[in-house]
Amino acid sequence: GENVEQHPSTLSVQEGDSAVIKCTYSDSASNYFPWYKQELGKRPQLIIDIRSNVGEKKDQRIAVTLNKTAKHFSLHITETQPEDSAVYFCAAARTGNQFYFGTGTSLTVIP
Amino acid sequence: EAQVTQNPRYLITVTGKKLTVTCSQNMNHEYMSWYRQDPGLGLRQIYYSMNVEVTDKGDVPEGYKVSRKEKRNFPLILESPSPNQTSLYFCASSLGSAGNEQYFGPGTRLTVT
Numbered sequence: 001g002e003n004v005e006q007h008p009s010t011l012s013v014q015e016g017d018s019a020v021i022k023c024t025y026s027d028s029a030s031n032y033f034p035w036y037k038q039e040l041g042k043r044p045q046l047i048i049d050i051r052s053n054v055g056e057k058k059d060q061r062i063a064v065t066l067n068k069t070a071k072h073f074s075l076h077i078t079e080t081q082p083e084d085s086a087v088y089f090c091a092a093a094r095t096g097n098q099f100y101f102g103t104g105t106s107l108t109v110i111p
Numbered sequence: 112e113a114q115v116t117q118n119p120r121y122l123i124t125v126t127g128k129k130l131t132v133t134c135s136q137n138m139n140h141e142y143m144s145w146y147r148q149d150p151g152l153g154l155r156q157i158y159y160s161m162n163v164e165v166t167d168k169g170d171v172p173e174g175y176k177v178s179r180k181e182k183r184n185f186p187l188i189l190e191s192p193s194p195n196q197t198s199l200y201f202c203a204s205s206l207g208s209a210g211n212e213q214y215f216g217p218g219t220r221l222t223v224t
Contacts, residue, residue: 001170006153032210043201043215044154051210089153095208098169099144101153 002027004092006102013080014110021105023090024072030092030100033066033073038087038104047088048075080109113138115216117202123222124192132187132219134202142205143185144169144213145177147198154201160185161208192223 003026013019025033034049050057050064050073057064061080066073077084090102115136124130134143144159146169156169160179174196176188185204189196202216 034213043217045215046212049212091154093210095210098159098167099146099154099156099213100170101146101155103151103153 002030002092002094002098002100004090004100004102006090006105008105009103010106010108012108012110015080015082017080019075019077019080019084019107019109021075021088021090021107022072023074023092023102024070025092025100026071027092027094028068028071029094031095032093033064034091034093035064035075036089036091038089040086044089077107080107082109082111085109113214115202115204115214117200117216117219119219120217121220123224125224126193127191130189130192130221132189132200132202132221134185134187134216135183136185136204136214137183138204138206138214139182140204140206140214141182142208142211143179144203145175145185145187146201146203147171147196148201148218149198157187157200192221194223197221197223 006023031052036044037047038044063076087104093099118133145157146154155171158177160166200219203213205211205213
């Protein structure tokens with residue numbers, strides 16, 4: 001099956017700096033790569049996603065890049081704010097709705 | 112309000128006592144999934160369903176059963192719970208297959224003693 005690895009497991013940045021979280025996957029058939037944000041005690045919520053036919057996608061301060069050849073994708077958060085502090089999960093999926101998640105990155109934005 | 116609901120939200124039970132966690136969505140979504148979340152392991156998919164009467168195993172199906180008799184409901188059944196099934200469980204639904212946003216329920220905290 002698919003194996004998704006996520007790094008780093010913890011990340012601290014100063015407010016206003018950028019944060020980058022990286023994930024790798026093993027199954028070349030995976031074609032959908034969502035990122036979820038989970039605040040303490042809350043449910044995961046989708047923040048951005050990318051499909052395998054796209055190399056980059058941006059939504060305001062958040063961007064995701066995908067390198068299909070190297071089988072890795074990354075989340076970029078610019079101009080970080082304290083409310084960005086949360087656990088972030090990457091995932092890989094293929095048609096049929098079988099999802100594989102990374103182990104999470106705990107992001108702390110220091111005011 | 113469009114939502115995914117789960118019941119109960121918290122449950123403490125004993126080894127071997129059958130239990131069911133219910134999941135319901137009101138968005139007419141075809142796809143529903145169950146995940147468990149454990150510290151350091153992220154979310155792992157237990158079972159998923161692509162439509163009524165169509166279910167399939169995820170990554171960690173052992174010890175769990177599901178059924179999808181109606182489009183809106185996708186209960187998770189633990190026939191004989193064991194302590195290693197102590198976890199936080201999330202139900203999720205989406206309009207279609209991978210490529211559509213998954214909406215998660217609020218979670219069910221299960222403790223098996």
